[in-house]
Amino acid sequence: MGLISGIKRAKSIIVGGARDPQDKRVFHNLSLIAFLAWVGLGSDGLSSSCYGPEEAFLALHGHTYLAIFVALGTAVTIFIISHSYSQIIELFPTGGGGYLVGSKLLSPKVGMISGCALLIDYVMTVTLSVASGADAIFSFLPPVFYPYRLYFAIFGVILLTILNMRGIKEAVIPLVPIFLTFVATHLFAILYTLVTHSMKFGEVYHATGIEINRSYNELGLFGMLIIILKAYSMGAGTFTGIEAVSNGLPILRDPKVKTAHKTMNYIAISLTVTVTGIILAYLLYKVSPEPGKTLNAVFFERMTQNWGAGFGTGFMLITLISEAVLLFIAAQTGFLDGPRVLSNMALDRWFPTRFAMLSDRLVTQNGILLMGGAALIMMIIAKGSVKFLIVLYSINVFVTFSLSQLGMVRHWWKGRKTEKGWLKKMIINGVGLTCTTFILISVVVIKFGEGGWITIFITGSLVLLALYIKRHYDRTFVLLKKLDVIVDSVEASIYNIEENNHEGDTKEPEFDPRGKTAAILVNGFNALGLHTLMSVLRIFSGTYKNFVFISVGSIDAGNFKGLSEVENLTTHIQEDTNRYVSYMKAHGFYAEAHTSIGIDVVDEIMKLVPDIENKFSNTVYFGGQLVFPEETIISKILHNYIVFTAQRKFYTQGLPFVILPIRV
Secondary structure: OHHHHHHHHHHHHHOOOOOOOOOOOHHHHHOEOHHHHHHHHHHHHHHHHHOHHHHHHHOOOOOHHHHHHHHHHHHHHHHHHHHHHHHHHHHOOOOOHHHHHHHHHOOHHHHHHHHHHHHHHHHHHHHHHHHHHHHHHHOOOOHHHHHHHHHHHHHHHHHHHHHHHHOHHHHHHHHHHHHHHHHHHHHHHHHHHHHHOHHHHHHHHHHHHHHHHHHHHHHHHHHHHHHHHHHHHHOHHHHOOOOHHHHOHHHEOOOHHHHHHHHHHHHHHHHHHHHHHHHHHHHHOOOOOOOOOOHHHHHHHHHHOOOOHHHHHHHHHHHHHHHHHHHHHOOHHHHHHHHHHHHHHHHOOOOOHHHHEOOOOOOOHHHHHHHHHHHHHHHHHHOOOHHHHHHHOOHHHHHHHHHHHHHHHHHHHHOOOOOOOHHHHHHHHHHHHHHHHHHHHHHHHHHHHHHHHHHHHHHHHHHHHHHHHHHHHHHHHHHHHHHHHHHHHHHHHHHHHHHHHHHOOOOOOOOOOOOOEEEEEOOOOOHHHHHHHHHHHHHOOOOOOEEEEEEEEEOEOOOOOOHHHHHHHHHHHHHHHHHHHHHHHHOOOEEEEEEEEEOOHHHHHHHHHHHHHHHOOOEEEEEEEEEOOOOOHHHHHHOOOHHHHHHHHHHHOOOOEEEEEEEO
16 A cells, blocks of 8 residues: 555656646646647647748749749738637537548548647647757767767657646646747847848848749749748648647637637748748858758858847857747647647547546546657657658648548538538638649659658558457457347336326335345446446346445546536536436336445545445445457457456455456
8 A cells, every 4th residue: 555655656657647628627627728729739730940941042042032933822822721720629619630521521441540640730730840859959069978869869859748748738838938939039130130131131032032043944833833832831840730739729719719819810921921031041141051950050040140149149049949949849739739639639539548538637638648658669760860750740730621621612612501601611621622732742752762651651640540449349349239139128117107106106215224235336327337337237137225326427528628528528427317317216126326436436436435334234235247259359448447457446445346257
């Protein structure tokens, strides 16, 4: 017991104490206002300005002034994608993003593919962001420390995993000062550049015209367009993170849709200003690659070279360090939205249902651990190489982008007779579909031979795994339907009983304090609970005079969306359990219902036991367990065995607990 209590104390210190899901202020306390959501969900997009503009600029291969068209195309695309996702938010105000859009507007399997692509993308977001941050931080340190970069990156993933297990706000609030430093320094740098070079805008305009003529003569019109579009595609990492708001709706402050729109606007404006501003700064300062330096570092160095050694160097260091740390914390988007997508897919039985369960800190702990673990494995395999990881990045998010836009186009077309303004909305999503599909095809073609096939292979493997899991759950559902005959029979019996009650033909059974009591664990009014009850009546015929039905509603990611959802769960559990009571009373037995809701079902059951023991002196507890035709490792992973955990708890308290097998 000393070891167990020590582990609990350590968990409380590291992760934090338990939260009460029935606290009326818990949703308010856990949710994020638009500003904090911008910090938590927008860091991924903003951090891409550290490498996205550079990737695009270098892809022009010396035709530098064509970057004007890349910058304009990027700005327009950001607003198209953000506006199209605002329409998704309005259509799906409870969240779900690309997974839900694909599932509802195209087909469940298409939604699953979109969800799997998102999951891999979020794992890559965590891995690449932390690796990039580690690279940037160690570039400021003496070369002797560089071999420890991988260990630092691994520690970073572990630290972020722990922070997210503590809770959403706890993970976001520490990032605010760093985020604001990044925004302030980059906004100042962009404005300073535009103001001090305002007299050179004509020169840039003239040089762009010359560049167009030169490129046209060297490459032809088609070749010039190809190089612009390639650079546009190579900077596609800039667009990742825009979808995060639609996936993260459940964590936003009410009214969620209004908060989401504000957050989306913050992200779109800040990303557009930063990316286009940096590309223009490259042109105005005539930035070119230098060994061992990013283009951003070259830009800041040239901007501050006449500021004086102290102030100029200080500003440059603060700016570059804020970039490095923001890259590190951009992984937060993966931790915020990855487990949420996973929980939605688990609720639909594409993945084990345990990924929809909440911890006592009211976070999807299993999903967070999976995201952190997968990122850790990827980090070790890649040895923290940003060059390798960036090849694997950006493909999957455009799979989700394209499928989401396609689903929305289909939705507006089908609803054109009833939906007001359908044409304008369809055009927005149609343009978004065109842009994202073009980028997807371009990125796959460009990156496939360089290692992009690995991402496609991993995503394809995850899709096959999801299909296998779904097939198992569907087969289980078919088996369980065979047991439902008893439900129809008992419901008919209860209906007749209720009719008799109205006519006054029944008498309330009296409580016998000396009678033996059967306390039965049930989970809703279903075949498993009824078969357990019938087994008790058959095996122990005439033994028990009193019956107690214990039912606990599990609060998971599916119903933890607001106080009303929790209250509805409480009411539903009580109504279902009272149906058992009505049935037994009608057959001359004294019966009671004891219900609760909570995160840990077994703990909630044990909280109900003292009241039962105080009233009933001779009680035996029963639980039913489904027995499948074949018990495999997969079936053990995909199904919970709460009844065995409960049995161990009862045994430690010296209480008899009998498990009754229910064959299917």
